[in-house]
Amino acid sequence: MERLRAFLQENKKVTKTFDLLPGSTRFVLGRLKRIRSDSEAKLYVPKDGDQVCIQGNQRQVDFAEELLQQVLFVEYGSIILKISSQLVGEIVGKNGVVIQSIKSAREVDIQFSEPANGGWVTSQISGKKEDCTAASAEIIQRLQNYELVSLQISSSLVGLVIGKGGANKAFKCGLQIREDTQSNPWIISGPRDDVEEFLRRLQKKFSVPVLGGLDTYRFACPDCGEDFPEERCVLKHIRQRACRACSCAGECGAYYADKASCQKHEAWCPWVKRCPGCHAAFPSEAELAKHVSRKACKARSCRGCRKIFTDIPAAELHQQSCEQYAEKMRDAEATMLCHSQQCQSE
Numbered sequence: 001m002e003r004l005r006a007f008l009q010e011n012k013k014v015t016k017t018f019d020l021l022p023g024s025t026r027f028v029l030g031r032l033k034r035i036r037s038d039s040e041a042k043l044y045v046p047k048d049g050d051q052v053c054i055q056g057n058q059r060q061v062d063f064a065e066e067l068l069q070q071v072l073f074v075e076y077g078s079i080i081l082k083i084s085s086q087l088v089g090e091i092v093g094k095n096g097v098v099i100q101s102i103k104s105a106r107e108v109d110i111q112f113s114e115p116a117n118g119g120w121v122t123s124q125i126s127g128k129k130e131d132c133t134a135a136s137a138e139i140i141q142r143l144q145n146y147e148l149v150s151l152q153i154s155s156s157l158v159g160l161v162i163g164k165g166g167a168n169k170a171f172k173c174g175l176q177i178r179e180d181t182q183s184n185p186w187i188i189s190g191p192r193d194d195v196e197e198f199l200r201r202l203q204k205k206f207s208v209p210v211l212g213g214l215d216t217y218r219f220a221c222p223d224c225g226e227d228f229p230e231e232r233c234v235l236k237h238i239r240q241r242a243c244r245a246c247s248c249a250g251e252c253g254a255y256y257a258d259k260a261s262c263q264k265h266e267a268w269c270p271w272v273k274r275c276p277g278c279h280a281a282f283p284s285e286a287e288l289a290k291h292v293s294r295k296a297c298k299a300r301s302c303r304g305c306r307k308i309f310t311d312i313p314a315a316e317l318h319q320q321s322c323e324q325y326a327e328k329m330r331d332a333e334a335t336m337l338c339h340s341q342q343c344q345s346e
């Protein structure tokens with residue numbers, strides 16, 4: 001009977017769907033073969049591409065799901081980098097040759113979305129976490145060869161500065177110049193040296209005031225889209241709980257657009273220290289130890305080796321066989337004995 005039940009269990013087919021994170025489909029697809037052979041489950045991505053279907057018996061499906069979670073919430077990462085729409089062409093390159101080289105050097109995917117406002121193109125860099133960081137660093141390094149400057153050009157000077165149809169020979173050096181309709185200054189962009197040379201000549205000839213250099217890129221929050229000059233500022237913004245985005249309780253630096261995804265990550269993240277008593281997550285062993293010593297929940301630590309257990313009975317059971325605990329108790333007894341002898345001799 002037992003054997004029959006086991007046989008039926010082994011042969012009962014189950015189907016489960018697994019939700020992917022936006023932008024992660026390609027990354028997961030690249031790892032399906034390995035998951036298939038490790039779990040022996042059938043896996044496929046239906047047309048719309050934001051889910052994985054898992055089929056097999058319960059054991060195979062559970063194992064495949066576990067492997068998918070590790071791929072999606074430990075290996076995979078993404079960075080949202082806004083790039084100035086004036087300069088995004090330099091990052092893409094002719095026929096996409098520059099962006100292709102950045103992508104293939106590290107196996108990342110980079111998706112651009114249409115500029116919504118303020119002259120930014122949003123790019124989502126996705127792949128292995130360290131590859132995303134390296135790819136964004138390369139994009140930034142390339143952008144540092146360019147400059148974006150805003151100028152206040154009075155309407156009476158515009159014609160002279162730009163020339164008819166932008167054909168002013170004196171200033172033509174491959175720069176882009178356009179009117180920023182929002183607040184009426186003009187924006188000049190191009191290779192750093194050319195922009196500086198252009199500004200020098202402009203100053204000399206027309207004494208046009210330069211309003212200042214503009215950011216060529218910004219890191220954005222995956223939930224609210226607010227942007228910052230550095231990625232660590234995004235993390236700070238998320239840690240302040242400014243929007244729905246959520247960061248890992250451990251110190252791995254991972255962050256997600258929503259809490260549910262973040263919790264799935266925390267379940268696998270080696271940086272997260274979890275209390276066996278209440279399952280709360282802590283950024284370090286020290287923080288967890290503090291929580292347990294405060295007796296904040298039913299978890300207790302061994303008074304000898306400091307190992308943490310679910311509750312008092314579990315800790316006491318361990319203490320019965322813990323060398324360090326026994327030693328500590330002997331020391332304590334010896335001290336007590338010594339004190340009492342002293343008392344008697346006085």
Ligand SMILES: [Zn+2]
Binds near residue numbers: 224237242243
């Ligand atoms: Zn946000």
Ligand SMILES: [Zn+2]
Binds near residue numbers: 249251252266270272
């Ligand atoms: Zn983490």
Ligand SMILES: [Zn+2]
Binds near residue numbers: 275276277278279298
């Ligand atoms: Zn606890």
Ligand SMILES: [Zn+2]
Binds near residue numbers: 306
């Ligand atoms: Zn112990």
